[in-house]
Amino acid sequence: MAVAPAGRIEERGYAHPDVLVSTDWVAEHLDDPRLRLVESNEDLLLYETGHVSGAVKVDWVGDLNDPLIRDYVGRERLQQLLRSMGISDDTTIIFYGDKNNWWATYAFWVLRLFGVEGMKVMDGGRARWEEEGRELVIEVPTYPEGDITLKEGDEAGIRAFRSEVSLHVEAGMPLIDVRSPEEFRGERLHMPEYPNEGALRGGHIPGALSIPWGRAVDPDTHTFLPAKELSAIYEEEHGLRPDHEVTAYCRIGERSSHTWFVLTYLLGFDRVRNYDGSWTEWGNSVRAAIQRP
Secondary structure: OOOOOOOOHHHOOOOOHHHEEOHHHHHHOOOOOOEEEEEOOOOOOHHHHOEOOOOEEOOOOOOOEOOOOOOEOOHHHHHHHHHHOOOOOOOEEEEEOOHHHHHHHHHHHHHHHOOOOOOEEEOOHHHHHHHOOOOOEOOOOOOOOOOOOOOOOOOOOOEOOHHHHHHHHHOOOOEEEOOOHHHHOOOOOOOOOOOOOOOOOOOEOOOOEEOOHHHHEOOOOOOEOOHHHHHHHHHHHOOOOOOOEEEEEOOOOHHHHHHHHHHHHHOOOOEEEEEOOHHHHHOOOOOOOOEOO
């Protein structure tokens, strides 16, 4: 079966096209020691069934989230993880994963909190790589210890907390709910076809705009839509502007990190934050107002 063609990244009009690489580009650079492919999936066992040659795995549960508090891991732990993967300060990290790069963009977002620069995402993710019939291997690579040095966590500008979201709402600034329409309407507490769990109440944060994260992706190619089509969704349809201060949320922060990535890097919005507490925090919080259609 023929694979749907995807337009060239540099011709799609993105604000920062260099943050994406194509599957063709990755295939041509698999042996480049200056690069490190990192696979991060929703399905925690998918990597073991086969992955791009040379890729290492980041487990969003065990590697990125603290086991005792609801937060991402600290600098020392994350730094040691990256060093164990052979990542140094001059290594270019390229993320990819399942679900059209949900958790790839989440991992990207977490590393940005610690000041990591120059990262990229493989456009189309694992799904496009597989549909193109490219090789997946089961061998887990090992690399010499890297020497990357992370900065102390700096959440300002790209992460929002519940109290900040409350002030954001009170000020009438744009808030995007990237979940499914069923979740937004309060009919479900999780995505369709998933266990209906995660919060005591269904609905959305008052004043939020419903812009499901998946609208930013071409369903046939699994790649990001061109900037003109993204602009039609976020700017023309919903009135957002690149100079707006925007906050995005979902259920636990992964889908909203995808939208954060789209707005920040593909459309060039200057002030976008991810509320990773999202609905599992807001929907369970005492005296946190909710809205239903």
